Amino acid sequence: MKNSGITRRNFLGKAAVAGAAGIIVPTIITSCSTKKSKEVIMPVMPEKAPDGPLLKAGLIGCGGRGTGAALNFLHCGPNLTVTALGDVFTDRITSCRERLAKDGVEVAEESCFTGFDAYQKVIDSGVDIVLLATPPVFRPLHFEAAVSAGKHVFMEKPVAVDPVGARQIMATGLKAKGMDLSVVTGTQRHHQHDYVANWAKVQEGMIGEIVAANCYWNQSQLWYRNPDPAWSEMEYMIRDWVNWCWLSGDHIVEQHVHNIDVVNWFTGKKPESAVSFGARHRRVTGDQYDMFSTDFIYEGGFHVHSMCRQINGTEGNVSEWLQGTEGSSNCQNAIWNKAGEKIWSFEGYKLDEKGIMTDQLPISPYDQEHTDFVTAIRTGKPINEAEAVATSTLAGIMGRMSAYTGKKVTWDEVMNSELKLGPDVYVMGPVEIVKTVPVPGE
Amino acid sequence: MVKRRILLWFIPGLIVGVIFILGFDRAVEATSTNDFCASCHVHPQATSSWKQGVHYATQSGYRVSCAECHLPPKGEGYLVEKTKTGLRDLWSHWTRDSADFDWEAASSLERASKHVYNSTCIKCHENLFPAKLTREGSDAHLYYNKMTEKGEELQCISCHLNAGHYMKDYTHGSNKSFGLAGSRSDTVFSAPAIVDSFASFTEQVPGSGVTFRMIALPGGKFTMGSPDTEMLRKADEKQRETTVDSFFIAETEVTWNEYMEFYRQTATEGRSTDTEGARLNKAGVDAVSGATPPYGKPDQNWGMGMRPAISMSYHAAETYCRWLSSVTGKKYRLPTEAEWEYACRAGTETPYFFAGDPKGFTKKGLFKSRPDTAVINTYVIYNLNSHSRTQEPSAVKANPWGLRNMSGNVAEFTADIYEGTVEHVIRGGSYRDDAAGVRSASRESTRTDEWLKTDPQMPKSIWWYSDCFYVGFRVVMERNEELRMKN
Numbered sequence: 065m066k067n068s069g070i071t072r073r074n075f076l077g078k079a080a081v082a083g084a085a086g087i088i089v090p091t092i093i094t095s096c097s098t099k100k101s102k103e104v105i106m107p108v109m110p111e112k113a114p115d116g117p118l119l120k121a122g123l124i125g126c127g128g129r130g131t132g133a134a135l136n137f138l139h140c141g142p143n144l145t146v147t148a149l150g151d152v153f154t155d156r157i158t159s160c161r162e163r164l165a166k167d168g169v170e171v172a173e174e175s176c177f178t179g180f181d182a183y184q185k186v187i188d189s190g191v192d193i194v195l196l197a198t199p200p201v202f203r204p205l206h207f208e209a210a211v212s213a214g215k216h217v218f219m220e221k222p223v224a225v226d227p228v229g230a231r232q233i234m235a236t237g238l239k240a241k242g243m244d245l246s247v248v249t250g251t252q253r254h255h256q257h258d259y260v261a262n263w264a265k266v267q268e269g270m271i272g273e274i275v276a277a278n279c280y281w282n283q284s285q286l287w288y289r290n291p292d293p294a295w296s297e298m299e300y301m302i303r304d305w306v307n308w309c310w311l312s313g314d315h316i317v318e319q320h321v322h323n324i325d326v327v328n329w330f331t332g333k334k335p336e337s338a339v340s341f342g343a344r345h346r347r348v349t350g351d352q353y354d355m356f357s358t359d360f361i362y363e364g365g366f367h368v369h370s371m372c373r374q375i376n377g378t379e380g381n382v383s384e385w386l387q388g389t390e391g392s393s394n395c396q397n398a399i400w401n402k403a404g405e406k407i408w409s410f411e412g413y414k415l416d417e418k419g420i421m422t423d424q425l426p427i428s429p430y431d432q433e434h435t436d437f438v439t440a441i442r443t444g445k446p447i448n449e450a451e452a453v454a455t456s457t458l459a460g461i462m463g464r465m466s467a468y469t470g471k472k473v474t475w476d477e478v479m480n481s482e483l484k485l486g487p488d489v490y491v492m493g494p495v496e497i498v499k500t501v502p503v504p505g506e
Numbered sequence: 507m508v509k510r511r512i513l514l515w516f517i518p519g520l521i522v523g524v525i526f527i528l529g530f531d532r533a534v535e536a537t538s539t540n541d542f543c544a545s546c547h548v549h550p551q552a553t554s555s556w557k558q559g560v561h562y563a564t565q566s567g568y569r570v571s572c573a574e575c576h577l578p579p580k581g582e583g584y585l586v587e588k589t590k591t592g593l594r595d596l597w598s599h600w601t602r603d604s605a606d607f608d609w610e611a612a613s614s615l616e617r618a619s620k621h622v623y624n625s626t627c628i629k630c631h632e633n634l635f636p637a638k639l640t641r642e643g644s645d646a647h648l649y650y651n652k653m654t655e656k657g658e659e660l661q662c663i664s665c666h667l668n669a670g671h672y673m674k675d676y677t678h679g680s681n682k683s684f685g686l687a688g689s690r691s692d693t694v695f696s697a698p699a700i701v702d703s704f705a706s707f708t709e710q711v712p713g714s715g716v717t718f719r720m721i722a723l724p725g726g727k728f729t730m731g732s733p734d735t736e737m738l739r740k741a742d743e744k745q746r747e748t749t750v751d752s753f754f755i756a757e758t759e760v761t762w763n764e765y766m767e768f769y770r771q772t773a774t775e776g777r778s779t780d781t782e783g784a785r786l787n788k789a790g791v792d793a794v795s796g797a798t799p800p801y802g803k804p805d806q807n808w809g810m811g812m813r814p815a816i817s818m819s820y821h822a823a824e825t826y827c828r829w830l831s832s833v834t835g836k837k838y839r840l841p842t843e844a845e846w847e848y849a850c851r852a853g854t855e856t857p858y859f860f861a862g863d864p865k866g867f868t869k870k871g872l873f874k875s876r877p878d879t880a881v882i883n884t885y886v887i888y889n890l891n892s893h894s895r896t897q898e899p900s901a902v903k904a905n906p907w908g909l910r911n912m913s914g915n916v917a918e919f920t921a922d923i924y925e926g927t928v929e930h931v932i933r934g935g936s937y938r939d940d941a942a943g944v945r946s947a948s949r950e951s952t953r954t955d956e957w958l959k960t961d962p963q964m965p966k967s968i969w970w971y972s973d974c975f976y977v978g979f980r981v982v983m984e985r986n987e988e989l990r991m992k993n
Contacts, residue, residue, distance in 0.1 A: 211637075
């Protein structure tokens with residue numbers, strides 16, 4: 065390791081000491097002819113959030129991820145609690161409430177709200193923080209309401225299913241900035257120590273200028289639910305939400321946004337156009353595809369191949385890959401030079417009982433993102449990830465639009481698109497939308 | 507001793523220096539007060555509109571003064587601009603009477619952008635996303651941000667022209683009530699005019715009281731373009747012999763009265779279906795779907811009525827012709843460039859359809875501060891007599907063939923593509939043009955991107971230009987076969 069940079073140990077140590085202050089690491093870009101020094105500002109990632117006055121959070125969307133987010137929040141530092149819950153379904157509230165009770169957090173009956181307007185009641189219940197974890201179609205509305213009420217927001221990705229929603233997130237994020245509110249967005253790789261360390265190396269110029277990238281989320285079938293005669297169509301769709309485009313944005317947005325976001329983050333750029341293939345082969349319910357393959361052309365002209373698939377019995381891969389003029393990176397724990405020799409690897413993983421390095425991080429990124437969130441609030445140094453996640457979400461939407469139509473879609477088109485998915489009003493009952501699976505071309 | 511001597515000089519020097527600096531600072535302050543501004547800028551209208559405006563009685567109680575908006579922030583070219591405007595003001599003070607100034611024209615967007623600075627707006631309004639900003643406002647400011655990131659400069663006053671001075675009826679949001687109010691005439695025509703010979707006639711628009719004159723022009727041969735010897739000509743005016751068939755052409759540019767009838771009969775409310783694809787397929791003869799509501803005031807608050815309609819897109823002008831054809835049962839369209847020039851020249855081969863040469867009508871050039879504009883003033887609305895806005899057709903005399911405002915007032919769309927581009931040719935020049943731009947041979951082209959620059963809507967309107975107020979159009983009507991046989 066010839067590089068001056070930052071080893072994980074000393075940057076973690078320094079970060080802990082420096083508390084909230086960002087560490088500026090001046091380095092030299094090694095790429096081509098320009099030998100300008102570049103400052104890489106490392107994010108602050110303390111092990112625990114500092115103490116402070118009690119912070120009360122309200123959770124909107126009490127499913128698995130919502131409950132998980134609430135627990136991550138509760139564990140990230142002292143003097144944190146959850147005082148209100150909201151969901152469209154009572155059974156979700158009940159299960160979430162029971163789970164939180166196991167951790168000693170009792171949410172009062174009168175602070176549990178159900179229905180499509182539950183979000184506003186949670187926001188108005190006297191909380192300081194709102195955790196948003198409903199299906200993404202509701203995110204722009206909930207985020208806007210939370211920020212208007214002056215709440216700090218943790219929200220899950222993705223943040224929208226259509227361009228209208230993504231723009232609403234961008235604008236609301238800028239409002240939050242003006243109000244010094246913190247917004248953290250569930251793109252947890254930004255808070256994952258191996259990714260952050262690799263990002264710093266790439267920013268320092270270890271792989272030179274980025275000339276191409278790949279990103280993948282290929283996995284087996286996700287999950288689905290069959291209709292129940294006791295449920296209205298709306299209730300069924302929401303319970304089966306990862307299979308309906310208007311609720312999830314399709315899996316290129318819902319899941320693969322993570323990987324597109326990593327490429328955006330590492331390159332500091334966004335795609336300018338997309339040409340996608342996509343199809344539905346084996347999905348059981350809903351109107352979504354189960355595979356996408358997209359050729360993004362990024363600002364500056366380099367290509368990024370993105371692929372995602374949710375089909376059983378197929379090759380799995382969830383990762384990213386960057387090719388630079390001087391080497392390549394897997395964005396996580398390794399960097400190679402042009403000859404293919406590993407020139408950097410992440411060494412901060414947990415050791416097992418024999419002292420051999422595992423692939424487990426000492427701090428899970430799901431905890432770390434809340435630690436960073438609460439630290440930002442308590443130290444008065446707001447962080448705001450809204451625009452970045454909205455940009456990545458919109459990139460996924462662009463890929464989806466191209467696959468559905470078979471046409472090239474540009475950033476300007478998607479940025480100016482009036483596409484808005486889903487019904488105009490949310491009520492339990494039949495859902496008046498087109499439910500056919502899109503077929504590209506004529 | 508030497509030290510003393512130095513001190514002896516140094517101390518008075520320091521004192522003089524300090525006094526000079528303090529004095530300079532004082533002088534800068536003293537010459538930037540509202541009273542000082544008003545001592546030369548005798549413009550009661552601007553003063554009262556400032557006092558009625560939002561920056562005089564702000565919610566916070568802070569009162570924004572003249573120099574705060576009309577000079578850039580200190581440290582960002584403040585002294586340079588102050589010196590420049592100061593010298594200009596002094597010159598005007600000595601040489602001109604402030605009563606002669608056209609203060610109203612100075613408040614038009616075009617002129618205002620020369621003495622209002624974005625940097626000044628941003629200096630106070632550093633947060634463009636205040637908590638109470640509406641969703642429409644958020645969209646517009648997001649658009650501003652994205653354009654600025656791309657390096658495109660947008661003016662704050664493009665949307666907030668009334669920020670400094672109150673303007674009656676000004677709006678910058680989606681103007682949904684546009685065209686809904688307004689007096690309808692008592693006469694309502696049930697049928698269009700019948701044309702049974704090739705002679706000028708008055709068209710009447712069924713379902714309304716709107717009429718306009720159509721002049722019959724027998725076809726002929728003429729020389730299009732200008733000779734190399736013509737003063738102030740441009741290279742794109744190459745001369746060529748051209749023949750046009752007989753046609754009818756409107757006596758005036760399409761007025762707001764005419765255009766609003768189209769808007770009322772065809773306008774669609776929402777924007778949800780306002781996408782190019784959806785519209786183009788639907789726009790049949792029977793049901794022409796027309797413009798969506800504009801943003802702000804398409805008439806720029808200059809008044810409507812008989813003034814030429816402006817701000818409409820080329821697409822909207824074409825749709826207007828299609829609509830007019832369907833309600834009158836005739837064949838209306840935009841003129842070809844040749845038809846336009848043939849009609850404008852009206853048999854003349856000179857720079858204008860009246861006597862005079864371009865250099866005699868311009869202020870540009872050395873020692874040309876008072877050109878003799880008596881003749882051109884009777885025929886053309888252009889930069890020296892327009893007060894920076896359109897005027898009614900009755901303000902000028904017709905050309906030899908009875909057509910008004912062929913030159914000046916608003917430039918007019920033609921059906922032709924400007925060579926080497928995808929833009930259309932526009933002809934005739936406008937109220938903004940100098941004498942050179944209103945010559946019979948002068949040509950320009952549409953500039954679609956530029957004319958939509960500040961439109962914050964997503965997608966941008968296909969019906970209204972947000973940044974073009976000097977172009978309108980005139981309709982022509984083809985002679986049908988029956989008339990062709992008769993003549």
